[in-house]
Amino acid sequence: MEIPGTGTSALEAARLTLARDIRLAFRKRGQLVQPLAFFAIVTTLFPLGISPELSRLRDVAPGVLWVAALLSSLLALEFLFRDDAQDGTLEQHVLSGQSLTWLLFAKTVAHWLLTGLPLAVMAPLAALSLGVPVASVGGIVASVAIGSVALSLIGSVGAALTLGVKRSGALLSLLTLPLSMPVLIFGARATELAIKGEGFAAPLYLLGALAVLGITLAPLAAAAAVRISLE
């Protein structure tokens, strides 16, 4: 069979998907800003609820930052595949002759670029407002950046599994939050060590390992889940 022009490679198809998702996100800025606003509000509310005393805030800062980052990431996950499922785009992905795994991986990368990366950029500001030393900023950015990769990948599996479920938000949380516990533990530990001025390489490596494991397995699992949801 001859198709006019040449077939698109898997990488090119993934690049197109990434570019399209980023373009769509910038046209729907509400969805883009929502997780970041949530992160800012949650980290701002803690000092009001606990104490304005910086020494106390510094102690709880790792937990506050990571719980806020985890919930913010979760907030955006609901939209990861939902719109595409509703308008038939996911169906077209399956029928495109391209690897669904690559296409969904590209969508997850777009989700991280639009949610995880901005959170990593915002985290130092939130951390400084909680009284952490400036020297710890590098460690906080690194841990949130790497940890959010793992969170996006874990979330993509949950989002794919709950595609066919109406009002899937609660179920998505139930599926995703337990799987995200290791990321929360190692991320908070890396942040704590960075705040104390100690070496934080070990938990950061573990976060990296989780991210690599996610990159290896999550797109495959998400693709299988999407196929099941569409059937």
Add this chain to the structure above:
Amino acid sequence: MLTLRVDTLTYGAKPLNLRDSRAIVQPLFADPMPERRLQAENLHLWRGDRHVLKGVRFAVNAGECLQITGGNGAGKTSLLRTLSGIMYPEEGTITWCGANIRRDIQAFHSDLAYIGHEPPLKPDLTAQENLRYWVGVRRRLEEAEIDHELTRLGCDQWRTRPIRTLSAGQKRRVALAGLLLMAAPLWLLDEPTTNLDTAGQRLVGTLIEEHLAKGGLAVAAIHHELEVSSAVIRRLELSSK
């Protein structure tokens, strides 16, 4: 309970018409007389406790259109989704060019263009941007190709408008432009004339005839009669009894 009736009365009377038209129409595919054939054998599909497809069997060859008719809930969409490989039948096989579609599903999908009830268009992207992505994922295409098909489908006035500002009929025309741009030999169309005016419905008939004349195949689930020459039409009626 569902029963199936296959009506081939209007099929095969004048296959020469098709071959004659091939001689004057530029072939779309490399081989103008390919051995393309979509065949379904004894398809059974259950959705929960509903036996949706009961032993469906048919064969469509290059240059033929299978029109699937039937009332609401008769299983037209389920049959199309099964033929596309999205749904798995409990029993039966689907073959494309003699090979089971499950043997190399990605290759089968490369030969397939499917349009469901709703056109897969993003409301916040323009018609051009939508097609650039939707078709671009399958094959590399030039901007001029998109403009050409949009103009041909009468969409040139709104090619740069966001899809959310278009009427349902205009969206359908954009989706049909995508169908042409995909340049796939096998079309699976679910209610392709929905939301189209009379001229649009005629246009769908013309597009299908051109596609068949170029050696393509079409399977269309439709309520109304397609405006396609009866010589190339086969009919399959699904009824829920």
